[in-house]
Amino acid sequence: MTFRKGNPSYVSCLMKDVLKSWPWYFTSIVATIVYLLMDFYMRKMIGTVADDIIYQKESFMMSFVLLLGSTFLASPFHGISTYTKGRMSEEVLLKLRLAIGKKTTKLSMPYLETHDSGEIISHLGSELDTLNGFTYYGLSMVTTLFVQLIGVTGFMLAVDPEITIVFILLSLLVLPFSILLTKQVRRNEKVYRSQLAKSQQRAKEGINFITLVKAFRLEKMISNQYEKALHQATDAAIKNEKTVAYVAAAGKAIGFIPLTVMIALGVFRIFEGTLTQGELLSLVAIGGGFFSWLQGTPDTVAYLRKAQVACERVYGFLDLPEEENGTETKRHQKDSCMVKIDDVHFAYPGEKEVLYGISMEISEGESVALVGASGSGKSSIIKLICGFITPDSGSVEVMGNPIEDWNKEAMRRNIAFVGQESHLFPGTLRENLLTNHMNIEDEKLMALCKRAGLEALLGERGLDGSVGEAGFQFSGGEKQRITILRALLKDADLILLDEPTSALDAVSEESIQECLRMLTKGKTSLTIAHRMATIKNADRIYVLHQGRIVQCGSHDELFKQEGQYRKMLKLQELKERVI
Template sequence: MSAPRNTLPVATTADVRRAALGDLRADRRAVSTMLGFTALAAGAGLVGPWLLGRIVDAAARGAGVGTIDLLVVGIVLATVVQTVLGRAAIAVGYRFGERTAGRVRERFLGRALRLPAAVVERVDPGDLIARGSTDATAVATALRRAVPEVLVASVQAVFLIVAVLVLDPVLGACGLLCLAGTGFALRWYLRRARAAYLAEAATGAGLADVITSTAHGARTVEALGLERERAEAVEGAIERSRAARLRTLWLRTVLFPSAEVSSALPVVGVLLGGSLVVGGGVVSLGVVVSAALYLRQLVGPLDTITLWVEQVQGAVASYARVEGLTVVPEPGPTSAAEPVDDRIVVRGVHFAYDEGRDVLRGVDLVVRPGERLALVGASGAGKSTLGRLLAGVDRPRAGSVEVGGVPVADLPPDRLRAQVVLVTQDHHVFRDSVRDNLLIAEPTATDDDLRRALAAVGADWVAELPRGLDSVAGVDVAPDGARAQQLALARVVLADPHTLVLDEATALLDPTTARATERSLGAVLAGRTVVAIAHRLDTARDADRVAVLEAGELVELGTHDELLRLDGRYSALWRSWHPRA
């Protein structure tokens, strides 16, 4: 039974906040420099409106042209200083964003590589791919542009608000009261944005997974006439993605107009309030002009914040998905103990996928060193699951699977690879040279070792390539199913494990190549322990012993002839496979 597929977890708001603070601390010098330049630029930006107010008051008093010209020069200098410092802050922020985006990507890659194999195999491929591509790109874009610009705009907004309140508290309060609409619009948006953007990202990953799985299974879809069903599945995924995108679009259509209108109201409020108090001599006309200009300048930072808040929210949701890998439990500590022998003992094993119904129930089995054991049973009996446990890919929910007295899953990766290897029909060939694809299994192997391993699995086609072992998969040669499987089997030869768990290891080879490979593997398998998950009972006939699984339980164990004489479950399976026998 194959493991059910699911999605990786999503980090909580607290986890994202903690990760973001860690990224800020990691480059605190750049953050401090950016904040310093921003504060100085914001301070310089306050000078112009204040001097303009002084010009209005000076003109009202009949001051000379020289005084006014001097104030104008001050405005020009302040504007130049603000522009230079503001651009310097943005430049520092962009460099900070690039470095931080690189750290986020490296952190994600490291965590993805450390994910337990059992977790990766049960996760929808589209989910992990989307997190490493779309989500990581969204986070990088936000760090590169949105975060610096929003931070600069936020500091400018704070300075302007403080300045207008200091200039005249009454006029400042009047303007800020008119600005309340923007706050309400942002609050309304932010309360709904996280869930909406997480849903958009999840449906996008689901769409990618449906399309990928349909493309990979195109031959099966065509052979079984499943075109309509797969088309409906794709259309359903598209519709769910579209609905999620429309939800976030609706949020933006409410936020942007509300913020646009609200950001213009403070200037109107100050001018109306100022018209009432200027005549009474409470404040001067210059103060009203300065306050109005401060609030007019506030429109720019608010527009920047509003413009970027949508992308920031999308990036925060993507950040939560990228950081979600931290929620996945790390693999348990490995054992330093060395197995005393090569005997594998399974005691009272129970196993279930994701707290579901037990796939294996109370299995007891001893795999003797050097024997060839076949695992047989109907589809869903638990054969592949038991094979994964024997190879240390999964851990039992209850009971134990030990080799030489040490839990198989506790062995360090290098030691485990030398002890037992699981070979299935699913293999990955990296876009690299044939040599490097093989050296994964044994980095110290020589070219002669590689050629012998290839010859052992019948991969004669490598020698016929123009560049031989230097040929690049995907460029010089197409790594189709048969060739990918031969490369994987050659890796097994190089790894030289004591025990092999074969789960349809030659299923993707054409009949002629499969027969040649199986004959070549005969010499390779000699003297090793081999556990063959037999989906075809011809494999079981040649085994030393046959273990029969039914509904997750081991119901029969013995040689082929013994089980036929028993006339039990295995005998029934054999007759169904060979009706004339």
């Protein structure tokens, strides 16, 4: 996709994309121009045939053949113009859809965490539809405007210069009038688009979190928010419809002036003997056709303004800064520290600092744990290692390379992550397990699934059975075990676990611990754990308190110290005894 960073003229970006489909675009323009010229010629010939009949000229047959010939010849060009316009629009649309999809995966995490996904859905939906309409109708109208003007002027001038000049000057009054009166359409369209996006987001939340919505009886809240956004969108759309209606009505009223003046002048000239009835008929046919086209301009200009907003929103989205990526091709430097974080300070945009001078190391093959109260910054450290967030100061090295030098996709190929919530993608069980397009024999895959306690599941649907939308058909424990197997099959060098058992009960947790042991065996791992018992065997434990590392050591070392670790352990033991 072509777009220039920071350039507000996104319409020119759309034009560049249109020009990439230049064979279709130019064919459509040429076909439209030929069609228009033939149409004007045909209109002119109507008057000539009329005069030939009135004055019983011998040229009647010839004029009649020319009139019929131009009518028949014009039609295929109209067909070619329609097809090529459609073809070009679809090509542009496909490129934009692909670019939006790709962009979504490249946006920075802070952007995705702070923006509604409804925005992205609206870019892919109604905004692209508007752009499609623009490339199909609007663009050819704008591009052929001059041909219309020149064609009309030329053909009419050939009939009668005086009437032509009066008619064209009066007709052109409609253009500035349309541009001025449709100014506020753009403002309302912006409100319409953003509120529509908001309503789509609310609807999506209602569907995605249906269990939560029903359990907490949030239906009313969600539907109120949905309705409010939808009403605001509709209000803005209605305001626009009103403006367009006023402008269209006024355009029609003003529109009759040039036509009436032309007919009056023409009749006067017929009586004067300086114009024939046929010539007036030609003038009315050409001018009338052009004028019905020009009368539609208020609608067209309003539509172009809407398309401009859609263009700004779609290309503005494509112009958003992407996740920072190193340009060098880095590889995992064996025998170097897997992770080295040195004096890192970090604050989320517009928030106060959440990490204060964090320093930690994870050597190859080590199993390291991170513990701390909720909100102490554990997940933020994982995001730092994955390159989802960038430190404000200090440095992060992953697999022997400064994180800013890594191409993030290449780096993450070496990292497997299991988070607090598991998610299955629509598709088969096999597709959910083999994310790296790797070839693994079915027997081996089945054996792993059995070890992970997924035997019953396999029996029912096999590896190629569908997991359903978002894995709704699976229990939390089953989904989490599939997620862990997915990480295991990735065969990554570094395993990051962010409380993978926090959402499960003690019984499910036990079955998952076995999967986790399979996953981390012989690998370097960093585990965030809320149950202290699960990380007792870690080589090293970092204790985080309000964004700072306050203790570091093995379980035995930390247990001997009077500190945060011991406090947390005692608190948990107490809780478990009460339970």
